[in-house]
Amino acid sequence: MKSKINLYILINIVSFFCVGFLAFFLFNTDLIQPDYFVCTNIISQDFQIFNNLYIYNFPVSCDQNEYFIGFKDFKSIIFTENAYQQRPLYIFLVFAFNSLLSPLVNTLGIGEIESIYFSIVFIHIQILSSAIIMLTEILEIKKITYFEIVGITFLTMLHPLAKWEIFEANNWMLSFLTIILPVYLIQKNPKVSKKGVLIFGLLFMANRSVIACFAAYLLMGYLNNKKLDIKGSLQNLVIFFIPFTFYRLYFAINDLPIFDTNAKYFQQFTWIIDYFTWGGDRKYGEYFCQRIPGFIECYFDGTLNLIQYLSVPFIFSLVSGFILYKKRQDSPIENPY
């Protein structure tokens, strides 16, 4: 337990160092042309730290205003038509940490926006650190050296998801954690546990795509048991939706209007229902593949683009994946995960 805490702290320290380095390297040197291409611009900003003003280039997202409203006053996302009203968990985490910081921030002469930026980066680092810890447990790394900690933290922080988005408010940072979580939980307990289901239910309050990881968790559990438990499956579904149901109940009881951008603007999942009922007003292009069967070609193209984009890491991952497959084939283990 103690070694796990030490490892967690070390990953945090290395991560903060990486964030400092990346903030300088990406936005404040001429070594790379930083460009987010969509939604985010690099803007020269004044930062108030210890009552002094410092000017640095820093990314500002087009979603920042919506997020920052919630980070400053969490209640406001419930009572207004905020884009993140129906996925409040991430906003709540940053809001809670920022509120805890506020007495210290005032004493140290740090500005409100700077405090929020720090809270965002802090929460992102906690998410990534937790994911790295889980990954070392999945890989059954008993002893880990300082060099290895620095190596895997650097690799994680340089992954485009972390490298570009650690500075911005976004709930996608959770995706690294949620993709690891099903495997981690199944390795801890080969059966689907109620606690595990509830964790996914809570994470669903941050990002709807968690439902895919939850499905993977259920599938792995059923494959381990080699039987389909219909009663258990229904129970798990009910438990999964408990946090979301309670949240929606709060809106119903208080007669508050629901503003769901995921469904309303992005048409997440609802486009499939629309397609089979009235045809639907579906989106295609940019991030959207809402066509049947056109989505297959669209996702295939997206996958090819990703492979091209991550070509060198993809080659390394292919070799690693092959070795992983070979190891699993060679070692007769009870739990395939």
Add this chain to the structure above:
Amino acid sequence: MRFIYYSLGNLINILIIFGFFNLNTNNIFRILYVLPLIIYLLFLTMWNNPIPEEFIESKYLNISLVGMVVYFMCNYKTINKI
């Protein structure tokens, strides 16, 4: 569409970390393993880039490709044994 980038992109990262621990028997091989990856990832642009051919400047791509070849040549024996 973003889901592909986040899910497969993260999966690639997980496999890279798996490889970091399992393909290398000592720190020299680990350095040779992370070096091309660090060079490539450090100079990679954001994935919203509308010109997919310009994800990364060719000089950095070439350096990381050479680094990768050097790594596989040096660590060929270990990888082949697994």
